[in-house]
Amino acid sequence: MKYRTVFPILLLLLSSASPVAAKSAIPAEPVQPIVPHKVTDPARVELGKKLWFEPRLSRSGFISCNSCHNLSMGGSDNIKTSIGDKWQQGGINSPTVLNSSLNFVQFWDGRAKDLKEQAHGPIANPVEMAFSHSLAVDTLQSIPEYVAEFRKVFRTDRLTIDEITLAIAAFEETLVTPNARFDKWLRGDRKAIDAQELRGYQLFKSAGCVACHSGTNLGGTSFQKMGLVAPYKTGNPSEGRAAVTGKDADRFSFKVPTLRNVALTYPYFHDGEAATLTEAVDVMGRLQLGRTFTAEENADIVAFLHTLTGDQPRLVLPILPASRDNTPRPKPFE
Numbered sequence: 001m002k003y004r005t006v007f008p009i010l011l012l013l014l015s016s017a018s019p020v021a022a023k024s025a026i027p028a029e030p031v032q033p034i035v036p037h038k039v040t041d042p043a044r045v046e047l048g049k050k051l052w053f054e055p056r057l058s059r060s061g062f063i064s065c066n067s068c069h070n071l072s073m074g075g076s077d078n079i080k081t082s083i084g085d086k087w088q089q090g091g092i093n094s095p096t097v098l099n100s101s102l103n104f105v106q107f108w109d110g111r112a113k114d115l116k117e118q119a120h121g122p123i124a125n126p127v128e129m130a131f132s133h134s135l136a137v138d139t140l141q142s143i144p145e146y147v148a149e150f151r152k153v154f155r156t157d158r159l160t161i162d163e164i165t166l167a168i169a170a171f172e173e174t175l176v177t178p179n180a181r182f183d184k185w186l187r188g189d190r191k192a193i194d195a196q197e198l199r200g201y202q203l204f205k206s207a208g209c210v211a212c213h214s215g216t217n218l219g220g221t222s223f224q225k226m227g228l229v230a231p232y233k234t235g236n237p238s239e240g241r242a243a244v245t246g247k248d249a250d251r252f253s254f255k256v257p258t259l260r261n262v263a264l265t266y267p268y269f270h271d272g273e274a275a276t277l278t279e280a281v282d283v284m285g286r287l288q289l290g291r292t293f294t295a296e297e298n299a300d301i302v303a304f305l306h307t308l309t310g311d312q313p314r315l316v317l318p319i320l321p322a323s324r325d326n327t328p329r330p331k332p333f334e
Contacts, residue, residue, distance in 0.1 A: 092271070109254065197300075
């Protein structure tokens, strides 16, 4: 499924910020450790996990949420822009789903206020799963095991797209990644990161990166313009926040992405044009802060970013119930 000043070099991000404003806004300790999610409704989460891996929610019967947000690959797909129905190429880089519950809005342009609303989009998007909400409901309603599970979780025999997206969102909320080495350092283990990584973190703060990449998720709390100090050149047509607000001032402003697990979520930026962290850090330094990092400085920041990889989800893959005679059939070539 595919959803204040700037962060300096931040790789994947398209944040922005003036050097002066960024430095003046630096908090003393901008990051709090991630804590494990506490599941209060395990039955809803288990249903959501099935729907996460359910390809029959797509017209082709082949694409699931996990196709573009692969939980074996940092919750992303590691390509510039995702491939959807009929091998169509999407228009924007697929953001990681890991820790997405910590973002203040969903999607690069912030058009969804929460995970439930975000889950509505890809199912009916003609470039993504290319199904429809009514067909998704009909498909699940035709399978007795799903009917029984929805009855157990939501106490209804006639499910709607709301129950589907509520379940998916409940599963996504569990996809947090605690215990990164940096989190251990924040909790007092000074041996959790080495000297180079510590230098990188100190530079990350002093250069102004934390002005946008702050908080538990190291991002995901504001919109920022891509190319504040110098224009960002791209062939990608994405307008960013302007596509939602209709305001020209919001053109090329995007949600600041999380830096959590960033070593796993290449390529970077909304267009996926930065193939490596080294490249992303360089671009962000020059275009967002007006600063060219030396090779050593760049390497130090990259080293720090590698400390942000937390415990990845460990899942038992769900066994999906079989289709019935009246279950809508896939239409991959229509």
